[in-house]
Amino acid sequence: MKAKREALHSLFTAMREDKVDGDIIGLLLLINSIKGVYTTSSCSGRIGIIEEPALGAKPLSRWLVKVHRPIEFGEARESLRKAERGLIFLKSQPPIFHVVAEDLQKAKMLHELGLASGFKYTTFKVISNRYLVEINATEYLTVPLGRDGEILVSEDYLRFAIDVGNSMLKRSKGRLSRLEENFRRLREELGEDELFHEMVEKFEIGKNWRLP
Amino acid sequence: MKAKREALHSLFTAMREDKVDGDIIGLLLLINSIKGVYTTSSCSGRIGIIEEPALGAKPLSRWLVKVHRPIEFGEARESLRKAERGLIFLKSQPPIFHVVAEDLQKAKMLHELGLASGFKYTTFKVISNRYLVEINATEYLTVPLGRDGEILVSEDYLRFAIDVGNSMLKRSKGRLSRLEENFRRLREELGEDELFHEMVEKFEIGKNWRLP
Numbered sequence: 001m002k003a004k005r006e007a008l009h010s011l012f013t014a015m016r017e018d019k020v021d022g023d024i025i026g027l028l029l030l031i032n033s034i035k036g037v038y039t040t041s042s043c044s045g046r047i048g049i050i051e052e053p054a055l056g057a058k059p060l061s062r063w064l065v066k067v068h069r070p071i072e073f074g075e076a077r078e079s080l081r082k083a084e085r086g087l088i089f090l091k092s093q094p095p096i097f098h099v100v101a102e103d104l105q106k107a108k109m110l111h112e113l114g115l116a117s118g119f120k121y122t123t124f125k126v127i128s129n130r131y132l133v134e135i136n137a138t139e140y141l142t143v144p145l146g147r148d149g150e151i152l153v154s155e156d157y158l159r160f161a162i163d164v165g166n167s168m169l170k171r172s173k174g175r176l177s178r179l180e181e182n183f184r185r186l187r188e189e190l191g192e193d194e195l196f197h198e199m200v201e202k203f204e205i206g207k208n209w210r211l212p
Numbered sequence: 213m214k215a216k217r218e219a220l221h222s223l224f225t226a227m228r229e230d231k232v233d234g235d236i237i238g239l240l241l242l243i244n245s246i247k248g249v250y251t252t253s254s255c256s257g258r259i260g261i262i263e264e265p266a267l268g269a270k271p272l273s274r275w276l277v278k279v280h281r282p283i284e285f286g287e288a289r290e291s292l293r294k295a296e297r298g299l300i301f302l303k304s305q306p307p308i309f310h311v312v313a314e315d316l317q318k319a320k321m322l323h324e325l326g327l328a329s330g331f332k333y334t335t336f337k338v339i340s341n342r343y344l345v346e347i348n349a350t351e352y353l354t355v356p357l358g359r360d361g362e363i364l365v366s367e368d369y370l371r372f373a374i375d376v377g378n379s380m381l382k383r384s385k386g387r388l389s390r391l392e393e394n395f396r397r398l399r400e401e402l403g404e405d406e407l408f409h410e411m412v413e414k415f416e417i418g419k420n421w422r423l424p
Contacts, residue, residue: 055379108338123335126320143355144376152369160364164356167267
């Protein structure tokens with residue numbers, strides 16, 4: 001699988017450059033060690049404040065603060081000073097994994113696995129001849145906080161909204177261990193991938209990370 | 213297709229009981245008139261205020277107000293009086309269509325069609341041997357307003373949040389005409405379904421609605 005080789009190349013390079021969320025590295029390594037399966041972009045779940053110049057203008061939007069753990073009130077409030085133009089949102093988003101399967105049969109297994117692990121928004125897409133399974137949950141919070149640098153909520157309300165966002169994040173992240181267990185079982189069924197071990201060696205991944 | 217017969221039965225019964233969002237009836241009829249394709253639950257996009265006794269306790273949640281057009285400030289504010297227990301959210305959600313395809317080939321076409329119509333969150337699931345395509349967009353707003361009957365936002369803020377929610381709703385609903393055009397083209401490609409016309413006659417749909 002040429003595509004998996006490239007995906008592992010990207011993942012391992014990103015890991016070395018410290019660009020992968022630490023709390024899901026173990027899980028990503030595990031998934032990629034499975035035969036016929038690999039990950040593309042993934043996120044361990046995050047909360048932060050983002051500024052969007054216009055509704056839906058995603059490419060132009062800018063995070064004022066973004067963390068992959070519960071956010072503290074102070075850091076959220078501080079970040080608001082950087083707001084300049086457009087709508088300001090507090091966003092909380094669950095973990096999301098993009099997993100490619102080499103055939104429809106495996107894609108169905110991944111889909112079942114995601115749902116069984118509590119990720120109720122697991123779906124898939126067919127892109128050219130590959131099956132892309134998105135393991136996703138429902139805990140999305142999107143709270144407008146103000147516009148054009150002006151904050152329209154009180155500190156009390158901000159505290160409350162952050163509380164709700166943090167709870168949602170913790171709730172969704174809490175499913176990661178079940179997801180890991182289920183992937184471990186899937187590996188027993190589908191077997192380990194030699195390509196993975198070849199690439200792990202080439203990138204000396206074992207030196208800095210625990211192999212799955 | 214026994215399943216399609218049942219789906220049409222449900223849809224036409226719901227239409228007669230005035231339980232289907234009026235602004236997508238034409239589109240639903242069109243989709244169902246296509247060979248090898250039918251709809252299950254769908255929503256034309258909505259905005260409202262919902263009370264959730266606990267995070268993620270969806271079955272126990274209760275809409276205080278819910279409309280399929282932009283909401284007015286007054287009706288939103290009024291509805292808050294009914295809040296009793298749990299978290300109160302303002303939610304804005306884009307149109308969503310669940311379309312079943314009889315084979316993978318058609319599912320791929322539906323998937324492409326959804327994306328090409330601006331519904332960027334179109335995905336699909338395989339459930340037993342059927343392909344369920346979810347045509348969905350990204351305009352989701354979820355704003356906590358208070359807890360246990362207590363409202364934690366000012367009227368000014370509520371007005372602002374409703375404004376944002378209404379804009380998102382209008383934006384996503386604005387794509388419905390493009391979606392309809394694309395389904396019309398798909399029907400030319402896949403052909404009309406005799407079963408649809410048989411059921412339309414049986415339920416006398418032509419009497420009260422314009423046939424697609």
